Amino acid sequence: xxxxxxxxxxxxTSTHTTGLxxxxxxxxxxxxxxxxxxxRKRDVLVLIALGLAVAAFYVLANPQSTExxxxxxxxxxxxxxxxxxxxxxxxxxxWEELDETLKDGDYWPKDGIILERSEYSIEEGDTAxxxxxxxxxxxxxxxxxxxxxxxxxxxxxxxxxxxxxxxxCGKLSGWTYAVNGSFPDVGCSSYVLSDGDFVEWMxxxxxxxxxxxxxxxxxx
Amino acid sequence: xxxxxxxxxxxxxxxxxxxxxMVMFTMNPLLIGMAFLSSVVFALSSExxxxxxxxxxxxxxxxxxxxxxxxxxxxxxxxxxxFVFGRAFTLEALYYGAxxxxxxxxxxxxxxxxxAVITSDKFxxxxxxxxxxxxxxxxxxxxxxxxFARKMKAVSDVQKTMGLYxxxxxxxxxxxxxRIFSSVLTWSLENAVDTSNxxxxxxxxxxxxxxxxxxxxxxxxxxxxxxxxxxxxxxxxGIINGSLDFYYYxxxxxxxxxxxxxxxxxxxxxxxFLPSAMETVEKxxxxxxxxxx
Numbered sequence: 001x002x003x004x005x006x007x008x009x010x011x012x013t014s015t016h017t018t019g020l021x022x023x024x025x026x027x028x029x030x031x032x033x034x035x036x037x038x039x040r041k042r043d044v045l046v047l048i049a050l051g052l053a054v055a056a057f058y059v060l061a062n063p064q065s066t067e068x069x070x071x072x073x074x075x076x077x078x079x080x081x082x083x084x085x086x087x088x089x090x091x092x093x094x095w096e097e098l099d100e101t102l103k104d105g106d107y108w109p110k111d112g113i114i115l116e117r118s119e120y121s122i123e124e125g126d127t128a129x130x131x132x133x134x135x136x137x138x139x140x141x142x143x144x145x146x147x148x149x150x151x152x153x154x155x156x157x158x159x160x161x162x163x164x165x166x167x168x169c170g171k172l173s174g175w176t177y178a179v180n181g182s183f184p185d186v187g188c189s190s191y192v193l194s195d196g197d198f199v200e201w202m203x204x205x206x207x208x209x210x211x212x213x214x215x216x217x218x219x220x
Numbered sequence: 221x222x223x224x225x226x227x228x229x230x231x232x233x234x235x236x237x238x239x240x241x242m243v244m245f246t247m248n249p250l251l252i253g254m255a256f257l258s259s260v261v262f263a264l265s266s267e268x269x270x271x272x273x274x275x276x277x278x279x280x281x282x283x284x285x286x287x288x289x290x291x292x293x294x295x296x297x298x299x300x301x302x303f304v305f306g307r308a309f310t311l312e313a314l315y316y317g318a319x320x321x322x323x324x325x326x327x328x329x330x331x332x333x334x335x336a337v338i339t340s341d342k343f344x345x346x347x348x349x350x351x352x353x354x355x356x357x358x359x360x361x362x363x364x365x366x367x368f369a370r371k372m373k374a375v376s377d378v379q380k381t382m383g384l385y386x387x388x389x390x391x392x393x394x395x396x397x398x399r400i401f402s403s404v405l406t407w408s409l410e411n412a413v414d415t416s417n418x419x420x421x422x423x424x425x426x427x428x429x430x431x432x433x434x435x436x437x438x439x440x441x442x443x444x445x446x447x448x449x450x451x452x453x454x455x456x457x458g459i460i461n462g463s464l465d466f467y468y469y470x471x472x473x474x475x476x477x478x479x480x481x482x483x484x485x486x487x488x489x490x491x492x493f494l495p496s497a498m499e500t501v502e503k504x505x506x507x508x509x510x511x512x513x
Contacts, residue, residue: 144308
């Protein structure tokens with residue numbers, strides 16, 4: 001029976017709550033099938049399909065409590081160490097252009113360094129995005145990003161760090177990154193890091209010009 | 221008993237436009253709450269619960285879907301409830317989703333309630349002369365959904381009488397509904413062409429043509445129009461000068477800031493609850509007079 005399959009797949013999943021919810025779901029499915037849809041095969045099939053879809057969504061979504069999300073997990077196959085720093089000091093130079101809603105809260109340290117330079121272990125093939133995600137998770141810093149499947153560049157786009165979003169401080173503002181002082185031409189999830197790299201995430205007011213990313217033919 | 225809907229079409233239309241604007245141009249939770257409540261009260265008082273039950277069910281589903289979906293797409297907000305797809309599911313995003321859901325639901329219910337008040341003859345009376353083509357298209361599209369529902373009911377009734385699709389199975393009924401839907405859609409396209417042709421044949425859009433119904437702009441209409449314009453103007457000034465601004469991200473901020481906030485909230489409340497209040501007063505008066513007979 002496919003309903004039993006649903007139950008057995010539930011016991012395989014990792015978390016306790018997942019199992020409980022899936023058990024309840026299949027119990028509801030069985031009850032409904034027995035009571036309401038007596039002698040209506042197609043309805044039962046559709047219901048099972050719906051139940052499986054919900055279960056699949058649940059497994060894909062992988063809900064985690066906040067505490068569990070911020071638990072430190074150890075890097076197993078350490079390949080090297082990279083250092084990372086997050087800097088939004090530009091905001092304090094253009095305070096008058098900042099969104100009203102961000103002015104009231106005390107969201108960033110006064111020097112604009114959201115995350116001091118520190119070392120993080122990486123595995124082979126880790127990208128600039130992986131190490132950023134590691135760092136913000138370890139330090140309980142808020143992050144919002146657009147997944148690589150959601151845009152035409154197939155690379156992750158960092159929308160906001162610590163409630164500071166793109167366009168929060170003027171029309172040309174947003175997050176940009178530099179590795180060892182130079183600005184890569186690819187998105188952060190396409191840049192593979194090597195041992196000893198220094199990744200710097202910077203908030204820019206002027207499409208990167210103010211933090212040192214000059215376009216060809218500009219400046220020196 | 222139908223005090224509000226007996227007002228001059230221009231008054232009704234101005235009220236409609238100001239309510240829609242008020243609901244759509246702000247995310248202030250108090251204003252959205254009032255808009256939703258007033259839409260429900262107005263729909264109940266003008267059409268009764270039985271006629272509007274389905275609209276409420278759809279609106280409720282809509283609110284739930286929009287509320288739950290928003291936090292899946294944005295993780296802004298200081299209160300992280302839990303994590304899905306590796307991103308934060310925040311309370312603020314949930315609030316914003318709820319506000320958006322209630323806003324859309326109230327627009328939906330207001331439009332539904334207005335379709336019973338601003339009928340197509342009133343609409344053509346208002347805009348038939350200056351914009352004949354546009355107003356015909358608009359009145360046809362306003363009429364489209366109720367007409368479509370009626371036609372679908374008729375077709376499915378006939379099919380049932382012929383013994384088709386009368387099975388108990390929900391899935392079968394769903395697929396038969398889909399088939400009827402597609403055939404009625406084809407019919408409605410043809411019907412739209414027929415309607416415009418027959419309107420043309422009757423001389424629609426010809427300058428000397430008179431309206432089907434005539435409405436006189438009385439003193440009462442003038443008073444109501446002035447009241448609505450003044451109150452709605454106050455509310456819009458509040459929206460434009462920012463005293464109704466409300467922030468959800470990254471933390472929810474309190475909304476009463478200036479005296480003007482209170483004025484514009486109050487005046488928008490009066491505009492929103494005006495139709496249902498007028499109906500209630502009229503009903504009370506009617507009961508009072510009949511009790512004397």
